[in-house]
């Protein structure tokens with residue numbers, strides 16, 4: 082598999098971790114390599130008690146209120162103090178819950194710090210499995226043993242609902258998407274979604290086939306959210322700026338076009354190299370970025386039956 086260079090995705094924060102994960106490094110391994118001293122956490126209000134936090138790594142969702150802070154993803158370990166300072170700007174309550182949208186280190190790197198500080202970590206069952214492979218000899222593909230305090234203490238399969246800070250928070254697992262453990266989070270009253278890495282705004286997605294991902298699940302995640310959206314819906318993508326349903330619709334349409342083209346090449350017996358050579362995204366690359374080869378390979382592998 083080709084490892085993307087950090088510069089290839091330009092503005093996409095956290096892509097260095099994707100490369101590290103691809104290279105088999107653990108969630109903590111990159112922390113020592115990256116200087117995060119210049120990273121600032123930006124807080125974007127969605128409602129008076131609901132926020133998107135942007136730093137380095139996956140975008141964070143934050144609900145605050147009298148029950149305590151509820152965090153969606155936690156970026157990298159060296160950023161925990163800055164993230165907690167940003168949380169303290171909007172609430173005097175501690176972080177009580179951390180929900181991981183999937184297992185990648187740019188979304189779970191703060192788990193150990195927050196777990197040690199008393200937060201309850203929640204994630205799909207496959208996040209726990211991929212972060213705890215010592216217990217799961219049957220696990221296929223990529224995984225990395227995390228410290229005990231970083232592991233989820235509550236896991237779910239199809240989904241879970243929180244009733245917290247006066248809100249209902251609906252968490253739904255979408256199978257075989259960015260990975261095999263993705264969660265899409267819906268705040269119905271606020272009309273806000275957090276899609277984790279099933280959605281990269283304005284860029285080709287990273288489909289982590291070696292972590293059980295697949296293009297059809299990424300499309301399913303987009304359709305799941307679009308079916309529950311209206312004009313006022315706001316969507317936190319895993320990476321990129323806050324998005325509207327229109328941004329997500331364009332992304333879904335692009336995914337379907339590429340899927341259709343690659344599927345027809347696969348049906349005609351083309352190999353992975355022949356599919357890449359056919360440049361099925363040539364007319365899309367200007368709009369969606371320069372990293373199309375990795376995406377095309379992932380679509381091929383999704384459709385042709387997984388990893389090589």
Ligand SMILES: [Zn+2]
Nearest residue numbers: 183185259278
């Ligand atoms: Zn990811």
